[in-house]
Amino acid sequence: MRDELHLLELADRYLDGTMEADERSAFEVRMAGSQELRDVVNDQRALREGMHRVNLRMSAAKAYTTYRFGNWWPWVAGSAVIVGLGITGTLLLSHEDAHTVQVANVLDPIAGPQDTIVEARAPDSASTERTTHYRAEVDTLFDTVYVATVNGKRVSWDSIPKGAVVVEQREVASPGAMIKTADGGDLRALTKEEIANRLDSVTLLGQPAGVLPPSNTTEPMFKGGWDAMHRYLQQNIRPIAKSDASGTVIVDFLVDELGRISDVQLKQSLSEAHDKEAVRVIKGMPKWLPCKTNGKPARCRMTVPLMFGERLRDK
Amino acid sequence: MSDPEILALIRQGKDHQAFVKLYAHLPMVERMVRQNSGSKADAKDMFQDALIIFHRKARCEDFVLTSAIGTFLYSVCRNLWRDELRRRDKALIKWDVEDTADDPADIGALLAQESGFKLAEKALTSLGDKCLEILRRFYITKEPLMQIAKSLGFAGEGAAKTRKYKCLEEARKRFRRMNTSAHATEPQQA
Structure with missing residues (x-):
């Protein structure tokens, strides 16, 4: 190499x-x-x-939105991408729910953190005594499974049954070598074989990242879809007087099981007036359709970017 | 805004402003595509390709505007759309666009080269956001490795380098695979 x-x-x-x-x-x-x-x-x-x-494709797509909708209205840009990212990893599952997360879903190549350890048990082993421990180290960068073990024995990934349920998933590395081997070496520097040989001596230094949403979770949605939300924002955001700022305010909020919006947080600020207006209009949104896990309404966080355009200053 | 002014915007790195202005030429392309078995969305995608191609040309220091930008964009789109239609079912094709229009002299070579780059783009986007972010910072915004490591939370320069290398290797593998299958289908198109 x-x-x-x-x-x-x-x-x-x-x-x-x-x-x-x-x-x-x-x-x-x-x-x-x-x-x-x-x-x-x-x-x-x-x-x-x-x-x-x-x-360039990203800037061309962004420019298209400006061209199409004009930039005197605040517009929602890149919502598909940013919203998608916003959802990932932010579904709030209670611990009971965690038992129904499927391994197959957790292995979504892009959705998870960069390196992930998945621990799972077989679907039929409901009682804890009969639990089989599956363990996998996954590089979600492009879906490489480094190591998979069953009850501590190394196996091929394919031999872990599809329906196995995740009991715990930890993000072991916020990207970067946060996994250290017992002797202090950098795990990334090791070959796959070396990792396999040393698996037992690996110490996890990462923070538990909670359970990630499986892909059988649907996104929460503004009633009427993205277009409706776009219209709603257009109609309700007031131009910011005497401001020459243009840019993006990113707001993040919780949509609970009943579709209520709460815990609105500012992720990216533009100016005090813009931030206030963004939070106000998000808080004032009608009820959403909650996200669903296995068909049941659940709590999800949602991220929405609001772009304020240049021409606001003309008004 | 005049063409030289738009060109100047691109050279100053103000892509967004330039592109917004250039979209004024989209309706013309839309008309051409819709009259020839295409949709509005087809037209938009292709127009973005044309914008990207124009941007590549405009960035070259020795590039001189020889025709109106609108003519260039239209001509690129017309060629792209004809190729696209050839790729689709021939029986359904309706093509009544004058071919005598002023194509740039090197349009064939330009589009051939560009289709290779487009495959590379596909290979890259198939890797996912994390790889794209590392590569974008390295190749587009040209941040030093140390800074990339810091802002993406890598342990150090070495870790960032390894990641970047892994991403590139994987992209290259996928690119080669796509290239092989693209060439395999080529004779049928010709």
């Missing part, structure tokens, strides 16, 4: 144009003689441009 990492860095420097003249010509000679190196450089070029596209 060290070699490949080095190659990638070289490719980046080559593409950035930061190589010295002689290093550059040496690199080009090397490239001419190696199909593999040419592939690395070409792929890297495409991926860098691809990254630019990802970024």
